[in-house]
Amino acid sequence: MASEMKLRIYGMDCAEEVTLLKRELLPVVKNEERLGFDVLNGKLIVDLSGTDVTEGDVLAAIERTGLRSEHWRDRSETTDDQSFWQQHQRSILTTVSGLFGLVGLVIQLALGGETESVPISSIVFYSIGILAGLVLVLPKAWRSLFSLRPDMNLLMSVAVVGAVLIGEWFEGASVAFLFSFSLLLESWSVGRARRAIASLMDLSPPTAHLRDQTGDVKDVAPADVPVGSVVVVRPGERIPLDGRITKGTSSVNQAPITGESVPVEKENGDEVFAGTINGDGLLEIETTKAADDTTLARIIKMVGDAGSKRAPSEKWVEKFAAVYTPVVMVVALLMLLITPLAFGDQWSGWLYRFLVLLVIACPCALVISTPVSVVASLAAAARNGVLIKGGVYVEVPAHLKAIAMDKTGTLTQGAPRVIDVVPMNGHDEAELLTRAGALELNSNHPLAKAIVEETRSRGMTIPPADNFVTIQGKGASGVIQGKPFWLGSHRYLEQRGQETPEVHQQLESMQEAGRTVVVVGNDEHVCGFITLADAIREETRDAIAKLHEAGVEQLLMLTGDNEGTAKAIAKEAGIDEVHAELLPEDKVTAVERLVEQHKHVAMIGDGVNDAPALARASLGLAMGAAGSDAAIETADIALMSDDLSKLPWLIHHSRRTLSIIRQNIAFSLAVKALFVVLTFAGFASLWAAIAADMGASLLVIGNGLRLLKS
Incomplete structure (x- = not known):
């Protein structure tokens, strides 16, 4: 089952x-x-x-x-298998209701003259108009009455029947038409919201150019492309599946997935996402995920499912509406029964006001405003490279007071790079780098790769190293252009006995600044040293400053790295507090202390070791592009571009969402309150009340959809 x-x-x-x-x-x-x-x-x-x-x-x-x-069928149209009547019945019935009500009014004005009685012919047209307006409502109203749980359909039906009983046929026909028209407009506006949000996420191309085993290219649906196949993506086309480039170079517009505004240069071995747009190069891509498991597919699914994870505002509005409707009904009933007796007025006038209050008791504009705003906010965030996994998490960033951050891969790039090249004893930078590059060329160590990459990026030719020997845990040695050279750590330099006081002081100073030092030398002297570090991301300093400006009171770094490196990175980034040399359980403890202190706390990280702390925070954020699956799955929000500047954007987006939700709630309640006052004063009419309710529904939906332009 x-x-x-x-x-x-x-x-x-x-x-x-x-x-x-x-x-x-x-x-x-x-x-x-x-x-x-x-x-x-x-x-x-x-x-x-x-x-x-x-x-x-x-x-x-x-x-x-x-x-x-x-x-449920994902991304299917709701009208695909509906008959013409099913698709258009509300439009047809609303049109009939309006036309027959109008004809009834014209006949009444033509034949009734100054008399108060309504001509029989007008009553016939009014009755048809009322029946057309309520035919879809009456079955629901009956079920509501039978279960003793009044709803909007029952309230409107009672209002129309009441108007007819007191001889207000035109009012009854007007309410029936306006109510049917409001439901039609509401259905249309919600449908428009659905289409607008769906179009934001409709990024997958319908076909993929699959290269088969014979080398021929044929067009197939992305769902029919097996993992490990090769697909061809032509210039200007959308990439159909996640994969890795095996041939070609091109710039790729990743904005639909990561929110990056500038296309990213891609070459052999680089990963690409489904839904992103190829630039002017021809690419061949080996697929790494099936169509229903791509990053885009997961985003669409999460945004689709997010609407059922309700935000706190949605829950509050629902609870409020559950109290509001019966309270207004009780007030209306008391007004009908007590006021005529107390003031000696006619029952008919207070019965009319009772019917107006029944219309005002409808909470639809109030309730529909919040889910529209929340889902629009989710879709806008997804298009900006911020994947929020449910409406329940939309409002949390607006309240954040403290944020804990991992260092490696979050504040920093997650890979070392050369910072300083310090030649000594008559050597220059080019000589030092080429010697180090030669000794590190065949190593897979991250430091070795960084040195080789730096050497090549400067356009230098790396000479071969003969008699190459790896010194386990210490370094390497070899003969370069007929002369022996060695490479190793500060400790290896000490073991060789070639360290001078001046060199020792320089190396200690660099290590205290959080640098890793690689020393290069020969049998005669130290040729120089190269310092490397996991450099902070380009956007980190600006993002941290903007978080402070946004009112985040405390920014912490939680890292397993050594204290010297952690403090150096924290100082450069502008972090308030550092906790270094932590195990995963230590990170959890630190986050728990923060939650006790500030209540609203976020944790952002990218590794498996960050997942427990992400789960413990009020809000877990993962670096999505390079982050581990464990971190992304545990987190409530993923930054798909690994761009920390999206974090202050998210806080402001959350606050804007919350502001629009509050505007909608306040406006809906203000309209209700105004009509309650006007009703008691005798200035409100049935048609005006329902027109105001209809207008309020449209305005709050439109206001919520403004978030799509974030």
Whole structure:
């Protein structure tokens, strides 16, 4: 039996449908935590693990709500298999409702004259208009009444019926039309939001140019390309799958995945992502992942699933709406029963105000605003190279007071590079580097690779080393152009007895500054030394400064490296506090102390040893491009470009999201409060209340979608 059901629910455009589904599904699954609702995508996730509930039980419960469901199909259109009537019934019925209501009004004005009575012909047209406006609503209203759980559909139905009973046929027809029109606009605007967000993530090309075993190239779907195959990517095309370049060089626009604004030069052996855009070179790429496991596919899946992981604001709004609606209904009922008796007024006038308050009790504009804002925020972040794994994590960065950071691969580049070349005793930099390059040419040690890379980057030719010997744990020696040379550490220099006080002082000073020193010499003297370090990333200093400006009170470095190196990097980067020579469990302890002190704490790292600390922090962030799978899977947010400058961007983006959510909530409540006051004062009408509610829904959705332009 499947442990999880993913269903598309047609017509789930508002909190009312969510409430309706919960009403039927909760008795079946017993626990609300097993239900995940993504209103924006019309998606329902039901966790059936550890239960004896079958898929048939769930589908039967959904059928009782009157909503239509089908098994979720990723990236499929919701209207693919719908008939014309299913696609357009709300539009048709709304048009009929409006036209017949208008005809009824024209007849009433033409035949009624100054009389208060409504002509029979007008009543007929009004009735058809009302029926067309409510035909999709009445079944839901009946189920709501039968279960004694009033919802928007029941409130509107009662308002229309009440208007008819007191002879306000035009008001009743207006409310039926406006309510149907508001549902149509709401469905359209939510659909527009779905399409806008889906288009942001629709980056995969439909075909891949696969080179088969005979060498021929044929077009196939990316899903049909086996891992390890070779695909050809022509200039200007999107790369169909994650892989490694085996032939060709080109610049690749990685903005869709990493958010980098400048194309990155790629050559043999470099990794590329699906969905990124090839520049002007022809590339051959060996695929490393299947279509459903690429970085892009994982991003799309995470953004798609993120809508069901609700943000704190969403949960608050839902709880508020659950209290707000019945409270307003009780107030309306008390007003209807008590006020006419207390003031001796006519019942009909207060009955009308009662109906207006029923319309105001509808919480839809309030509830729909938050999920739209959250999912728009998630999609915008993904396009900027920041993968947020759920709405629950969108608001956390806005509150951060402390951030702990790993050193290697996070603050630094994660690989050593040559910092200083210090020749001595008549040698020059070129001679020193070429001698060191010759002795390190065949070594796989990171320091050796850095020296060889530096030598080649300066355009120098590396001579061969004869009689090459590796001195285990100490260095290497060989004969270069007929003369013996050796290379090794400070300790090896001491063992050789060739160290002078001047050299010793220089080497100690470099090591205290966090540099690793490689000494080069011959049998006569020390030729010089080369210092290397894991250099900080170009953006690190600026990112740290911006984090301080953003109000982060404490920035810490947590590293397993030695204290001298850690302090040197921290000073260069602008870090407040350093904890060095830590084991993974020590990092967890340090993060726990921070959480106790500041409550809202983030940990950012890239290695397997960072995963426990990432899990313990209030918010775990991973360096996504070069980070380990363990760190990326554990983290709540991944920086796909390994760009620390995205961290202050994320904090400001989170605050902007929170600000827009608060604006939407405040605006929705202000509209409700205004109409409550106007209703008591006798200045509100049914059609104006529902028009205001409809307008509020559209405005808060539009305001939330502004986040797509972040």
